[in-house]
Amino acid sequence: MEQMKRRKFLGVSAVGMAAVAGSGVLVPAIANAANVAGWPAAAFDAKKLDEAMKDSIDATSVKTSAKVRLTAPTIAENGAAVPVTVDVDHPMTADDYIESVYLYVDHNPTPLASAFHFTPDSGHAYFQERIKMAKTDMVRAVARTNKGVMMSSKPQEIKVTIGGCGG
8 A cells, every 4th residue: 555645645634624624613712702691792803992991891980999900001112012911910710710801001993902701710810912002192001800809900101112103
């Protein structure tokens, strides 16, 4: 029996995977994001901060709390990849935990930059990511507990230099 050559194997595999994907058995997770409970699809489409906040947390302002810490550079040389860290000092027990954390960039074309959902099993409400900023702007994080209590980081200005994604 002839051994199957690598190229022939890859070709057969690619055709097989395409058939499976085309049948609907495999559906990319991102395609179902709008169907996930609690996913703020309208908030990600909002063009103004107040709209994005209303659509995601049903409020347009939230009291600041030292428990929500946003860490980001004062000056970002590249607006296309600004590093931010959000850390929420709150219990993560079965009856009291951080359920969601939202990150907003006040005047971005779409102010809601990201939304993270947690469970008690997460252990800690913490994340690091790189966000895109169109220009120098204010950034804030808002955390919501499973009991509906909301708290916000102090808004932080991040200056995007000319060499970045804006001025």
